[in-house]
Amino acid sequence: MSMTLSRDSVDGLRAQFSGEVVGPDDGGYDAARAVHNGFIDKRPALIARCANTADVADAVRFARAEGLEISVRGGGHGVAGKAVTEGGMMVDLAPMRGSYVDPGRRRARVQGGATWNEYDRATHQHGLATTGGTVSTTGVAGLTLGGGVGWLMSRFGMAVDNLTSVELVTADGEVRQVCADSDPDLFWGVRGGGGNFGIAASLEFEAHPVDTILGGIVAYPLAAALPVFGVYQEVTAEPPDELVSFFGLVHAPDGSGNKIVAVPVCHSGDIATGEGLVAPLRTVATAALDLIGPIPYPVMNTLLDAAFPKGARNYWRSAFFKELTEEVGGVLVDAFERVPSPMSGMLIEHFHGAVTRVDPTATAFPHRQRGYNLVIAGEWLDPAEDDANISWVRSTFDALTPHMADTVYVNYLTADEPERVRAAYGPNWERLVALKQKWDPDNVFHLNQNIDPTA
Ligand SMILES: Cc1cc2nc3c(=O)[nH]c(=O)nc-3n(C[C@H](O)[C@H](O)[C@H](O)COP(=O)(O)OP(=O)(O)OC[C@H]3O[C@@H](n4cnc5c(N)ncnc54)[C@H](O)[C@@H]3O)c2cc1C
Helix, strand or coil, X not given: CCCCCCHHHHHHHHHHCCCEEECCCCCCHHHHHCCCCCCCCCCCCEEEECCCHHHHHHHHHHHHHHCCCEEEECCCCCCCCCCCXXXXXXXXXXXXXXXXXXXXXXXXXXXXXXXXXXXXXXXXXXXXXXXXXXXXXXXXXXXXXXXXXCCCHHXXXXXXXXXXXXXXXXXXXXXXXEECCCCHHHHHHHCCCHHHHCEEEEEEEECEECCEEEEEEEEEEHHHHHHHHHHHHHHCCCCCCCEEEXXXXXXXXXXXXXXXXXXXXXXXXXXXXXXXXXXXXXXXXXXXXXXXXXXXXXXXXXXXXXXXXXXXEEEEEEEEECCCCHHHHHHHHHHHCCCCCCCCEEEEEEECHHHHHCCCCCCCCXXXXXXXXXXXXXXXXXXXXXXXXXXXXXXXXXXXXXXXXXXXXXXXXXXXXXXXXXXXXXXXXXXXXXXXXXXXXXXXXXXXXXXXXXX
């Protein structure tokens, strides 16, 4: 416990807390501070394991009074590892995972520590769904507040485009219901501004009728990567809103370490129409794996889960492409042939449809152009292999730099590129800085991809 933190003051917090206040000597401390990225090993002075919104507000007031740095943990998936603080207070929302669906209004409210698995299952009970994470173990809050890429984005927009209100604990410790009517400016900022404006104790979304979809993955040996890339370019040239597909260079899920090219697809409209649209992707060569068929929507968001086990070491780089040219395909395959870890992969995400029909300044999330986004996901287990894997990610990104735009999705930034946060916000940067000055002038919420109020 830090010199300034007395046992009496911690006991005072504990006395009123519904959840648990955990210190380094308490049981559960190590499990609570461990996040998805095994690279992160930080030791908070206290972990406030919140059970409800009042706990979140009390934790913020306590940390401010005691001068403790605050970190906020939603689903714990942030690769940058900002959910944990070294020596401060981790406000841990992991115990807050409830989802409450109102099928009549087609609205669903979810608590700030829930993962997409929990949200998707809750809405699916009513044949409803919202754009959300493609890996079901990812947190709803962190993913949404940064934007929210998902399989339904071309039909219904990003997760933020479906957000209707946020129960926000602001830097002064107050609980506010923030929506377009109550505070349009702040609501604009939380829709993309990450955790910069407060802690989302709960979030309410619009949910849409989506039940069974045509989805899955088709994969080929790496030798077919360039022909598959060509067909992918054709299929994604003018797709309907119902179809989203990604292009991946990954490793076979059977543990063989074999390199494959994989195309996950999700068609949320008529199944037979979808079968026709994805057919070219399934017949490029002899598929190593073809798991495309009608599946419940929540299952779509679990298909990539096994590729991202908790505790693996992660180091990522990401940016939007200027253009997806044939040359890009060659650079990607060339780099992937040299990948040191059999867990690493590269994924291209396609942005089109509803997500691109929103004005870039309508929400804080500005990436509304049609096009493609790249994620280079370095993933490995052995700390002795840190250097080799980090340099592979960096050199691959460097090789692709001539093809990349100066724009990046904030949620894919790692911890060592603060200079790119501005690029993540493009035309919205100045308005975000002004909003940060108003709502968090002391930068209480700075363990995030930070919008510095003095910038
Ligand atoms: C395997 C994997 C798959 C991913 N897939 C997708 C994807 O399909 N689509 C996509 O858009 N992104 C995806 N991401 C990126 C993801 O959006 C970010 O990692 C996001 O930060 C995860 O949110 P979290 O709540 O799980 O993370 P955390 O690590 O808990 O939080 C990250 C940051 O978000 C903020 N935050 C979290 N919860 C709250 C809250 N309740 N209130 C206020 N601020 C909060 C905090 O600043 C925190 O530091 C993926 C990441 C991983 C590791």
